[in-house]
Amino acid sequence: MTTIPSEIPPGFAAYGRSPDFFSDNLPAKLQSAHSTKAGTWGLLHVLEGVVHFRLAPPHQGERIVRAGNTVVIEAEVPHRVEFLEPGRMFVEFYRLADANQ
DSSP states (O other): OOOOOSSOOTTEEEEEEOOOEETTTOOHHHHSSBOOOTTOEEEEEEEEEEEEEEEOTTSOOEEEEETTOEEEEOTTOOEEEEEEEEEEEEEEEEEETTSOO
16 A cells, blocks of 8 residues: 655655646646656645645555645655645656666
8 A cells, every 4th residue: 555655765766747727727637637757856835825645546646635735646656636726736757766767
């Protein structure tokens, strides 16, 4: 059973980010179960509002993430997000620092 990690693993470095998503344009794909590709971790940044982040079965875990806070997204673990209060968020993507660019 997977739970939500508290930090990105050592040796990983940021390499990109999503556009900002707002409560009124959050893609349906992000609101249903989806995952990052192999080797890619994420860090969801909530800039405004409140987001509900939860793992999809069979994994268990959920977090209420408020403006100014983040939540770690483990590589290949299905999850979904939804805004509980209007706001803005983005995801920063991480991979092993020595991975092929």
